[in-house]
Amino acid sequence: MTVHPQALDETGLREVADVAVCHNTVACLHPTARRALWPAVAEALVPAGVLLVQLPPARLPRRSTTHALPTRTVGRHEYGGRLVTSAEAGRIRARFDYWVCGDGRVLRRHDETFWMWPGSRGQLIAELEEEGFIALPARPDPSVLAVRLARP
Template sequence: MYSVISRAPARRPPPDDYAVTAEFYDVLQAEQDEALVRELYGRDAADACVGVLDIGAGTGRVTMMCLGESRVDVHAVEPSRAMRAPLMTRLAALPRAPRERVTVHPRSLEETALHEVADVAICHNTIACLAPEERRALWPAVARALVPGGSLVFQLPPARVPDSDTVRVFPLQTVGQHVYGGHMAMSAVGDRIRTRCHYWVRGSEGLLSRHTETFWMWPAARADLLSDLAGHGFAPLPLRRDPAVLAVTLVRPGPRF
């Protein structure tokens, strides 16, 4: 399943996007996501020799895992101000040594102009949330940011829109005297997937607040992604144990423009 770190349709998100989800993400989803990113990408981070690039860092679960598993510099790319706020707070609480190894880039990867800073790039829970034109613009930026022979590993988007509506209920979480909960509903709308998140907070007196935020995802087949990536110098690596993850390597330098 996909937790919600996403893009509004056909436009780059403004700096204060995700204001609702940013408040609830760490409480409702991040504990499960923390275990998942370690399982999916922990070995990649541990094997990094040059640097690690975290594309779509969100509140920092991949970033924190990379700092713990590696001894190289980490570049966390997150254009959303709302999502960067908990990321920066999390990094500020670290000891000086790991904190000095991480740089947070407050723009999209295409706008950061990073050049050969990493041999491992990780993109968790993000590709599905990019419109096709944004996704195609990402690949040359990744190729520029990686050294030749570097690898990109990312969570695949759904291959197609769902046949029926699905609902994922978030496990209830208690913080002090309040209980947090909600659910995520996904449905097909043309060639896109509408993801609508509902959050609520309850106290002893009943419902305290209720919030809704809608995001979009774009399906893409593995074969189509590999074809696009091949045009920027990437070749597939062996299949991962989890089929929802795709790994590729930069076999030749990507375009330098």
């Protein structure tokens, strides 16, 4: 594997990858940036190459929701957190709060916020078809979209 210090469309990669994976990334791209990514992926894939995309949420949340992250104990410390999602200005605000507990008290806290844009499976398939991809049969995990380059 090679890591390039620039955006995919700036690397000049052409027909070098059998598979491309977009995990935990596509939702955080503005729709214009997301659509600009697809031609660069198509260029980097070999003919009939496969792209796996973790789908963004299909729509904005109707209300703020809180989801507790699994708590794990490692050594003397307990690690946990929560995710709070809400809609704001046509985007999804995803705030993660993490903590480390030990000796009956919170030792450390950290939080971070990600902004996401919704996009349905159908919407992403349509975007990808414009760049020469065809959807593959549904995967066991419905949050993943698999497409293949249609070019020979």
